[in-house]
Amino acid sequence: MMRVYACITQQHDLWLVLLAGAVCGFGAWVSLNLARRAAAAVGRARRGWLAGAATATGGGVWATHFIAMLAFRTSLPMGYDIGLTVLSSLIAIGGAAVGIRHAIGGGRLAAPLGGAIAGAAATAMHFTGMAALQVPANLQYDPAYVAVSLGLGVLLAGAGFTAALRIGSLKGLAAGATLLTLGICGLHFTGMGGVTLIPDPLHDLSDQIMEPGLLAVAIAATATVVMALGLAGAIVDQRLAARTAHEAARLRASEERFRQLADATTEGIVIHRDGVVLDVNRAMAELLGKPQADFIGRSMLRFVVQNRRSDIERKLAHPTSERVELDLLHDDGTLVMVEAHGQDITHEGRPARVVAVRDIRERKRAEERIRHMANHDLLTGLPNRSLFLDRLNGALTSAGRARTGVAVLYLDLDRFKAVNDLLGHPAGDRLLQEAARRMLEAVPSHDTVARLSGDEFAVLHRIAQPGEALALADRLVKALGAPAELDGQRMVVGASVGIALFPQDGSGAEALLQHADTALYRAKSEGRGTFRFFEAAMDERLQARRGLERDLRQALADGALSVHYQPLEDCRTHRVLGFEALVRWNHPERGMIPPSEFVPLAEESGLVMQLGEFVLRTACRDARSWPDPVKVAVNLSPVQFRHSDLPATILGILEEEGMAPHRLEIEVTEGVMIDDTERALAALTALKTAGVRIALDDFGTGYSSLSYLQKFTFDKLKIDRSFVQLMAENRESLSIIRTILALAKSLDIAVTAEGVETEEQRTLLKNESCNQLQGYLIGRPVPASELARFYEPA
Template identity: 35%
Template sequence: MRILSCLVVAHNLWLVLLALLVGIAGSWVTFRLFRQAQARQGRQRAGWVLLASQAAGSSIWCMHFIAVVAYDAGAAFTFDPAWTMVSLFVAVTGCAYGFWIALSNRFRAAPEMGGAVVGLAISAMHYSGMLAFRIDGLIEWQAGYILLSVAFAVFFGVLTLRQAVRPFVRESGYLVVGLFVLAVVSLHFTGMAAFAVTPIAAGGESISAALAAFAVVGVGMLVVGSGVISYLLDEQASQETLRRLEHLALHDALTGLANRPRALAHLDGAFAQADKSGEKVAVIGIDLDRFKEINDVYGHKAGDDVLVTISGRLADLLREGEFVARIGGDEFMAVKRFSDHASLDSFLVRLDAALSMPLSVAGSALPSTASIGVAIYPDDGADREMLICHADMAMYQSKHDLSRRISFYEQAMERATLERFALAQDLGRALDLGQFTLHYQVQKSVASGDIVGYEALLRWNHPLQGSISPAVFIPIAEETGHILAIGEWVLRTACAEAATWDAPHKVAVNLSPVQVINADIPGLLRAVLVETGLSPKRLDLEITESTFIADKAKALRVLRQVKALGVSLSIDDFGVGYSSFDTLRSFPFDKIKIDGCFTRDADRSSEARAILRSVLALGRSLGIPVLAEGVETADQLARLRAEGCAEAQGYHLGKPMPMERARPIAMRAG
């Protein structure tokens, strides 16, 4: 009753309410800052603890002095400045020490110990602040109430820090604020009940209660305000950092497009929205054609520039319901929600147009194309992984079928993929099972008709599918790496069989670019020539221009070592690549083999005839004989003779034959 009487009768309740509001606001700021300290370590934690303790200490100090000003002592009173500042210092340092202990984790009761220290700091602030109280009168203290006030402060301080660090009531941020305010309020009014004043002089000058109260509020709010500003600045910086991290996590660093994780999340959202609206979703796989050649010929910086340029074009064409992402390397994914097929067709046309615009690379204008595959949700699959897989299948169909750049998924593609996988498995066992044989196609002098050599051609006799074309299994062998063992077998077998011929004709063997880059071709050649006894002058190795794409420097080094052995080198399928003349300039080949498409089309295409004549003229100017492939008619042979071609091969001169049938021809020619 004494405490309640002190509160209701001896205090100005409006100023008490003001003190309470200041305490609530200050406590809210204090524990916002305290949470920041919890999330930090080391010096950063120390900084946030200091800010939280300044907010806490100034709040306690404000509540105390506003409440003291609200007290009706019955006589004039003032405050001693020194003790007033001491009380503020005690509050801030005591709270700082208590907060630091509570966050230390050095022992299990650390929060409770820190709360007890904060309770003692509140008590020390109150009673040092009362020493600043100056009044004309006799002051009496009752020890029982003093001890009770300290006990209240410590008790509620312990509950406050326990709730703040290791909550006993979950999801209750307001509880910690209430407990802290209660620690201050219970201490103050119990402590004021222990305080009694007997005035001994009337009159005297006293400060204005309202003015003093608001002055205290102003000082306290300046301190609390600094904490609020620090908190807000940190929150803004944290949010900006979070946004940057989210952007980095969901966007490609080079192009700024969405990356694979964001694309997958977008697909999930698009599927869910399509289910609600009854729309469909097109998942579109995009792969740039011949991008690796740009990287290898012009450098990775040029390749990066191409990716940035194409990404910018794709981003610019997007409309509502459309999405594009770079999912790795030169692969992109586009997504389109649509209700009618015409809108999808329009999007695909815009995509193809953007991907087909010429590119400026190192000052040169290069053509740009891409292979596009489309799978439709829910028609072609019910989940994103299946649809992405089906879009990739359609995209690879576009890449292999040069007649179209955009392919829609069909079930037959999946069967083709499975068949290709099974073929790759069988290919790995074919060599051990003896399923490979060599056929030989004759090469003749155009002028005399004499045999000048034979080209060794690999054949695969599959136990179930019969004879499989090299155009089908050689790319698979190169992708899987089986070409290394198969190529070695071809070289060894061709040299061994040619060594048995009675006529010293040359034997031509094709080398894969994979062999040139990944195998020790010079070492293999030395071993095979010694083993078979074949003269190096009788061996002609044929390579394509793509040999120089992967690693031009290494390819040139290997070919020079091969030529040093006395083996001749021919460039095969000449004329189909845009770097043909650069290739001839880089290495002195012994023979140029012009691709059969120019020979076959020369009768009906003026462009083919022009290219044929140009290559023949180039060979003459460089002193390199030219062999024309694909001679199928007497007219074609006559044209080559008239144009001055040195050698030829094709069905008109002789079909590829097994060793048993080719050997008698070689013997008769001899």
């Protein structure tokens, strides 16, 4: 060690030694920096950086060696063999190229082995350069120093490359350059310490010797190249650093935008690698009620409900783009139903997968509501016809296998239409809801109560004996017959029930339901508020009724009905005062069907409004051609008065047909008052105020006729035909007629006697001062075309 120290301090110019060390350090920094660039590049760019790094490394080593040789002081004249000097530079550059290429090739030992190769090349260059020394002396080498110099070059170069290439920071580059500089300088001066010059005047010198001055020029040129490479590397470093900073800023901005977008979306986002969570957005954390940090680094399976984990684990092992529905676990233990789908991405330079997680709980609830709405009645919440038939089919199948029975009960609220018209649709809806509640209480929980339409309900009842169906029907009739409070009014509606049994009344769901409906019709026709079992004969009568209803509906649509008119005459002068409009139906198969048969059918089937409007409009249109004093009378059904717009409808028809209201006379029975007195009186008052005359028909046959005379001022009373037909033979009938005439006279109300068929009846009524007569004696109902004979043309 002292020998090397003495060599440096006593045999070398220290300023040049320092220059050599500086050149070596600068060259090492440049070469390792360029080697880093080569490692990061690919293709042609890598080859370019590799050439620059090799040149800087070899040139730096060569310049260091020969500057140090210029610093060497001896009394002997020195020169340098040109060929060997050039060869030494090639060895340094070529060896450096091989070492650097190996060092950046990849692998755990690549950097130290590559550095060792470069160090060995530097050692070879040193001793080649020593061989180029031309001096009249023999060079004697100490093997130990040669070995140490080789070891220093190889080991320190290997360590320097390792530090520079594996530690990516500036500190790594500085450490690597320092170690490489120590290695090169160490091998040079250790090698020089082991050389002894033995003067020999006879020593042969080369013919091509480079003078020290020329060598200095070559060294300066080499140093310039190294400096140029260092400057180029610095410029590139600066640009790359700026670009890297820009890319880093752009990446940070991009990541921030991605984070903002991810946090702004309502869908949860999870980034994972092999099922381990790398990142989640705010929506995902809120979805499961956990902080975002609780997700990071944990398996995705931890957040999946237990019974789906094996399935999701398989999907994680073999990912696809298909959408998957699954339940996740909220932090409070509740289940969160979601829809998830993912795709592959690159996250922080490595493959990963991003999964979008959508909360579908509200969608599932909406779908369930839709399914419920498709199978249930919205007002009552009861199953609808579709679901009822589905359950009935299932019950019939089970009953067939078990040889048990099934009862189908068809229910209809008896006075629902009256309540609906009286109190309005909201009250009617509440009545239906109350009826549904009562039925659910009366029917066993394992059976089904359904609303079929309007006020019609059905019950599916599983039975062992028919008596069980009878008991249930009795409970239902009693439950629905109990009073109900609606808008402060105590209402009694009641219900009728029809019953069909499986298997005796039918084997199919539709057949049983139809037969129960037939039995219901029988129950309603026999007084309502009761129940009836199906009988085969019922079906025939019901089919006939339904056929007649269908024909009536078609007749109204086709205009196949007609209006006939029966005259009313003045009892004293026998002059025709007007005509009563009477509807007629000439059925194409059955001939003339009496109004007493099809008018009640129209009332029950909801056709009476259409029928009444047809009669009124036809009567007004025909009456326009009659003399002005001649009036037309039209009967109105109690059902028509359930519609609040009846007065507006009548007055609208009068206006449309161009007939004065005073020429129209509306005939009503006391049934109009019984259904809803207040509503009926309001409608009659509106019509009377407009100029329409109001007549009370069938007077004397009801229970409250006199009380209605107190509540409303009628323009006319019509004595029922039953009294007129018996007045000649029955003293009581005549007395009743006299009483009615006296009452009407005192109230200043006109009276029409119906059913006058004989001259005797006409005479008696005339003697009793009756105002008007109507009946076959006066004239039978005839079409409008035959009325001219009853009056003088206008």
